[in-house]
Amino acid sequence: MTGLAVLTAVMFIWPIQGTIALRNALLFFALIWVVVGMRRLPSDVRWSIGVPRVVWWIFGLLTAWMLIQVMGWALAPEKVLNEIRGRWLLNVIVFFIGVSAARLLPDHRQTLLRLLFAVLAVNVWFIVAVDLVHWMQHGTLMRRFGGLEGTNFLEVTGSPDKANYLTNMYLALLFAEVIMKRLGREGALGLGYPAIGLLFAGGLFSSYIEDMRNGTVLLGLMTVLSIGVLISQSPPARRRREIAVALLVGVVGIGFVGYTLSHQQRWKTLLATVPIALDTTHNREWLTGGLPKFPDGQVVNVSNYQRIAWAKEGLHVIWRYPLGVGFQGQAFGYGVDAIYHTDLARGNHSHSGIIDFTDGVGLPGLALWLIFITTLFRSAWRGLATHRVAAAAALGMVVFDYFTRSLVDSIMRDHMWEMFMFMSGFLLSWAMLDQRRSLSDTA
Numbered sequence: 032m033t034g035l036a037v038l039t040a041v042m043f044i045w046p047i048q049g050t051i052a053l054r055n056a057l058l059f060f061a062l063i064w065v066v067v068g069m070r071r072l073p074s075d076v077r078w079s080i081g082v083p084r085v086v087w088w089i090f091g092l093l094t095a096w097m098l099i100q101v102m103g104w105a106l107a108p109e110k111v112l113n114e115i116r117g118r119w120l121l122n123v124i125v126f127f128i129g130v131s132a133a134r135l136l137p138d139h140r141q142t143l144l145r146l147l148f149a150v151l152a153v154n155v156w157f158i159v160a161v162d163l164v165h166w167m168q169h170g171t172l173m174r175r176f177g178g179l180e181g182t183n184f185l186e187v188t189g190s191p192d193k194a195n196y197l198t199n200m201y202l203a204l205l206f207a208e209v210i211m212k213r214l215g216r217e218g219a220l221g222l223g224y225p226a227i228g229l230l231f232a233g234g235l236f237s238s239y240i241e242d243m244r245n246g247t248v249l250l251g252l253m254t255v256l257s258i259g260v261l262i263s264q265s266p267p268a269r270r271r272r273e274i275a276v277a278l279l280v281g282v283v284g285i286g287f288v289g290y291t292l293s294h295q296q297r298w299k300t301l302l303a304t305v306p307i308a309l310d311t312t313h314n315r316e317w318l319t320g321g322l323p324k325f326p327d328g329q330v331v332n333v334s335n336y337q338r339i340a341w342a343k344e345g346l347h348v349i350w351r352y353p354l355g356v357g358f359q360g361q362a363f364g365y366g367v368d369a370i371y372h373t374d375l376a377r378g379n380h381s382h383s384g385i386i387d388f389t390d391g392v393g394l395p396g397l398a399l400w401l402i403f404i405t406t407l408f409r410s411a412w413r414g415l416a417t418h419r420v421a422a423a424a425a426l427g428m429v430v431f432d433y434f435t436r437s438l439v440d441s442i443m444r445d446h447m448w449e450m451f452m453f454m455s456g457f458l459l460s461w462a463m464l465d466q467r468r469s470l471s472d473t474a
Contacts, residue, residue: 035139061128100392100393106369107359133464159237162176213261341382
């Protein structure tokens with residue numbers, strides 16, 4: 032029970048601000064639990080079933096590449112070395128903890144996932160409850176509300192992005208549950224349709240309250256992916272029925288996304304902002320501060336302008352430094368300052384996790400990361416399509432959620448990256464173990 036308690040506590044603490052010391056202490060205890068538990072396993076079976084070997088090769092090659100950058104051309108070698116120790120290696124350890132947890136909890140994997148999901152549900156339903164109380168008291172709903180992840184979690188904080196990441200992971204697990212139920216199997220959470228429906232309603236309401244554009248778009252993409260999986264994996268005799276169900280889900284899901292996006296003011300000026308934001312030579316506000324204006328004098332939306340301009344300049348950094356500037360969270364800022372001979376961008380990121388990562392590790396590092404993501408998704412698809420493994424469906428949705436979001440949001444950092452590495456390691460190992468057991472049962 033020690034592992035269940037420690038890992039659940041870590042999951043709860045991860046997104047809360049100002050808890051880095053406590054988070055690291057809990058991860059240290061989790062690592063001790065893993066080491067002690069692994070040593071108790073018989074030596075001939077300790078590592079007999081794990082994850083694809085290519086995963087460990089990728090981690091090793093990425094680490095070696097980062098160290099080569101430090102010894103060669105990194106723009107801030109000491110900082111890069113600190114980031115490798117404090118960020119990258121921590122993520123590898125967290126992944127290892129997740130992999131080991133699936134191995135050490137053979138009879139409690141579903142219990143652990145339920146506990147982890149319950150932690151996500153606490154964040155989601157806190158937002159629902161507080162906002163409903165606000166509506167009853169004031170007659171209006173709070174929007175852009177960050178809940179427990181905000182600086183002051185009882186007021187609108189203007190920073191609901193971290194809360195929305197948790198909501199999307201929560202919804203990803205529910206999508207996986209629906210897929211398994213429609214395929215006639217029990218999901219990884221073991222929920223029935225009434226519970227899934229209620230929990231989905233809370234997740235959709237929370238997503239609406241958080242009002243995050245990229246999170247809403249991703250919700251639509253997860254809906255489309257789920258529909259595609261259901262149609263492709265349903266038996267021919269039930270395919271028409273599943274298509275009808277999928278269309279109903281699509282109408283509801285895409286309808287919700289369309290309604291939410293149509294009420295976001297940022298979309299209304301997005302197209303007009305694109306040429307202004309892409310002209311980073313004449314419109315230098317992306318670097319110097321402030322905001323440019325439209326020809327009619329209206330100020331551009333800050334999110335639209337900065338995201339587009341920073342993405343372009345992040346790609347510019349990749350073009351100028353294809354081997355990267357050195358792995359670190361502020362690689363974008365260091366690259367921009369090196370190109371324009373300023374110190375104005377120091378500490379900035381591009382708001383795209385993939386661009387930030389590639390600015391740091393370069394195209395070789397990006398290639399290794401994409402192989403890792405592909406390996407995860409391929410393992411998930413094989414486990415679902417061939418063996419109907421519930422953990423594989425959950426893994427596929429979690430990986431799709433994280434990777435797609437990383438294209439447009441800077442989530443390859445801090446607790447968000449660590450949570451993904453832990454969840455992907457745990458679900459991958461669980462899926463591989465169940466797949467091996469399925470093969471042995473049919474042999």
